[in-house]
Each structure stands twice: as structure tokens, then as C-alpha cells.
Amino acid sequence: MGQTFMKEKGILYLVLTMSLPMVLSMMVNSLYNIIDSYFVAKISEDAMTALSLVYPLQNLINAATIGFGVGINAVIAYFLGAQEYKKADRAATQGTLLNVLHGLVLMIVCIAVLPSFLGLFTTDAATIDMGVRYSRIVFGFAVIISMDLSFEKVFQAVGKMTVSMISMLCGCIANIILDPLLIFGWGPFPALGIEGAAIATGLGQVLTLVMYLCYYVLRPIPVKLRLSCVKPDREVVKRLYAVGISASLTLSLPSLMISCLNVILSGFSQACVLVLGVYYKLQTFLYLTANGIVQGIRPLIGYNYGARMYDRVQKIYRTSLYLIAAIMALGTVLCLVFPAPLMGLFTDRPDTVSAGASALRIICIGFAVSSVSVTTCGALEGLGMGKPSLLISLCRYLLFLLPAAFLLSRILGVSGVWFGFPAAEFLTAGISGILFQRAVRFENNKREA
Numbered sequence: 001m002g003q004t005f006m007k008e009k010g011i012l013y014l015v016l017t018m019s020l021p022m023v024l025s026m027m028v029n030s031l032y033n034i035i036d037s038y039f040v041a042k043i044s045e046d047a048m049t050a051l052s053l054v055y056p057l058q059n060l061i062n063a064a065t066i067g068f069g070v071g072i073n074a075v076i077a078y079f080l081g082a083q084e085y086k087k088a089d090r091a092a093t094q095g096t097l098l099n100v101l102h103g104l105v106l107m108i109v110c111i112a113v114l115p116s117f118l119g120l121f122t123t124d125a126a127t128i129d130m131g132v133r134y135s136r137i138v139f140g141f142a143v144i145i146s147m148d149l150s151f152e153k154v155f156q157a158v159g160k161m162t163v164s165m166i167s168m169l170c171g172c173i174a175n176i177i178l179d180p181l182l183i184f185g186w187g188p189f190p191a192l193g194i195e196g197a198a199i200a201t202g203l204g205q206v207l208t209l210v211m212y213l214c215y216y217v218l219r220p221i222p223v224k225l226r227l228s229c230v231k232p233d234r235e236v237v238k239r240l241y242a243v244g245i246s247a248s249l250t251l252s253l254p255s256l257m258i259s260c261l262n263v264i265l266s267g268f269s270q271a272c273v274l275v276l277g278v279y280y281k282l283q284t285f286l287y288l289t290a291n292g293i294v295q296g297i298r299p300l301i302g303y304n305y306g307a308r309m310y311d312r313v314q315k316i317y318r319t320s321l322y323l324i325a326a327i328m329a330l331g332t333v334l335c336l337v338f339p340a341p342l343m344g345l346f347t348d349r350p351d352t353v354s355a356g357a358s359a360l361r362i363i364c365i366g367f368a369v370s371s372v373s374v375t376t377c378g379a380l381e382g383l384g385m386g387k388p389s390l391l392i393s394l395c396r397y398l399l400f401l402l403p404a405a406f407l408l409s410r411i412l413g414v415s416g417v418w419f420g421f422p423a424a425e426f427l428t429a430g431i432s433g434i435l436f437q438r439a440v441r442f443e444n445n446k447r448e449a
Helices: 011-043 045-081 085-119 125-139 142-157 161-184 194-218 234-266 270-306 310-337 339-344 350-382 386-399 401-412 414-448
Strands: none
Touching (some): 011 161, 011 194, 011 270, 011 310, 045 085, 045 125, 045 270, 045 350, 085 234, 125 194, 142 194, 161 270, 234 270, 234 350, 234 386, 234 401, 234 414, 270 310, 270 350, 310 339, 310 350, 350 386, 350 414, 386 414, 401 414
């Protein structure tokens, strides 16, 4: 099957070769997020605020489909490591079909609740109108997104990281090119405003799917989507959901967190809501880049775990932790040195830029230590241990952050909300290390009993 390199090559070599293509694609994806927001901000500050308010629902769709894709990835890699190739095919086939169904249901639900959802955070008619116009188009591509992400995880599970990189790069670059053309009507293109940004995003996702399909047909991979594998297999479906549900919940927690923080921040000013939205656009450059490493190590950990090579699992974990910590340290330096220019990309109001710069200086204190929880969540998902991964994310986004932000805001004002971020990261990091070691030790003892 050609997958034995995952247990034979050196650890650092494997982590770098599996992760670097995904790091590059994640960086471009992050750049797209920033450029997309930059062009939307040129429409008006209301448009940027609308984008910030829509983000939780948009992230919910991505979280559910990406999270289940993580389940697909982990289960395929595990079965390949255990040399159960027919079950790997079943995981790919049934996982892809289920993820398409998830995308369809989420598309219908999110479009239905959108106006009421936006009304929870603002009474400004213009902001709500732009949010609805943008979202109905973006959400309409939810099924395409689910197919993109399913193919991405299938290719990653067999070590074809370069295919994922090229496919994602094509979609992101197309999106970046189309954004100004469709928003402002350059050349022969019509000026569609915020709808243009949504259409550009959707067309980029369609191109990504076309690329995956071309690779799948022209350059066959060891895992196949087969009609004979469509009939649900209880063991395979159970494994898919065991990881997929936890990963989806983990990825959707930021949506709930942002919505709750928006309630707190709206009590201070609408500008604070905008600052939080801009921060989440900026932090994607760091966390999506780190996620590239996580995506690289998931199949490595899953394969070696399935092959019962537990020492290699530990070494892969430590190596990826060091790499992610280096990325986060760089992000900390950038936010401390250039906070105002970073905020200035999205607004030209001096008071908003000043408030945002202060927020970035505070929040970035927790970047480096967050590498522990980010790495641990990815490693646990690779091991098929969704529950402890979910617990870490619950601590990071809800159990620690929201109470800290609320209480500190009553003492320090809006700065207290920002101090809640590093407080939550430090507390979660300690729990993450303990959970990873206990989870691995428990599973090892169970298998050796």
C-alpha cells in the first residue's frame, strides 16, 4: 500500500515533509482571510462589522465539516496502520457521504436562522442587511465545502499532502484574485459589493473541489471511494463519529465563544465587537499555520498508533510541539511590535485602531503557551481519542475564557476581556499535558492487558 514510510522514516523528516505543504496552504488560506476582510472593510466599516457578526455561523459550518473530516482522516490512517485496507475504503466512502449530508443540513439551518441570529447583536438595519446578503450566498456552498474537506482528509490520510496543498492554493489564489474584481467591478466585472466577496469565496471552493476530483481520477490513491462500501458498517461509522463529533464540537466552540464575547463587548461599544472580529481574522494566520503542522501529524500518529509503535507517537508529539511553539513565539513578537499597523488594515478610525492595538498586545501574551493545547488536541484526535481533546477545547474556549473575561471586565473594563485570553491559555496548557500522558498510558495498558 506504500504507507510504510510513516513508520520507517526519521521523526523530524516525517513531521516536516508531511506538515510543510499543509503549513504553506494554511498560510495562504490565512492570507486569503485577511485579504478578503481587507477588501470588505473598504466597502465600509458596517460591512466589516457584518462579516464579524456572521463569522460564528460561518465557522460553525466549517467546524462541523472539518471536524468530521478529522474523523475520516484518523480512521483511515488507523486502518492503514493496522493493514485493514477494506475498512479504510469503507471509512473514506461512508465518511464522505455522511459529510455531504452534514453540509446540506447545516446550509438549510444556518440560512433559516441567520436574520434572527444577527438581530441578537445589533439593531443596525444596514449591518443586518449586509450580513444576510453575504451569508446566503456563502452558506449556499456548504455542500461544496463538505466535499472539499472530505477529499482533503482522505488525501492527507494516505500521505498525499502536496495534493491538498495544491488544491487549496488554487482555490485561495482564485478567491484573492476574484475578490476585488467582483466587489468593486474592475474591468468587465460588475460591482457586486459584499455579494461579490461571497461569490468569490464560493467559486474558490468549487475550484478546489475540481482539483481534488482531477487528482483522484488521474492519479489514483491507495484508498478508494467504492459503491460496494456505501452500506453502513457499524464499527466504521462508530469510529468516524467518535472522533468526528468531538473534533466538530472542538472546532465549533470558537463560534459559541465569539457570540458570548460579542454580548459582553457590545455593552462597551460596537467598536469593541469589530476589534474582536479583526483579531480573529488576524489570528488565523498563526493558528491556521499551526494547524498545518497538526494536519501533518494526525495521519502519522494514527498510523504509528495502529502499528503499535508508541515511542514514535511520543516523539512525533514532542517534535510538533516545538515547531508550533516557534510559530506562536513569532506571532507574539509581531503583535507586540506592529499592533497598530495590523489593526489599520481593517479600519481607518484612530480610536478603533488604538483599542485594537491594546487588545493585541494583551491577547498575544498567551500565544506561545497555547501551543501545548493546540498540539495536544491534534495528537489526541490522531489517536482516535476525541473526548479528552474535546475537554481541552472546552476548557480553552468556554470553561476558563468566558468566566475570566466576564469577571475581569467588571474589574478592568474592556481590557479585562482581553486579559481573559492569556489567563485561559495558561490554565489549559497545564491540563493538556496531563491529559495527553494519561490518555496514552491508559490506552497502552488496555492494549497490553
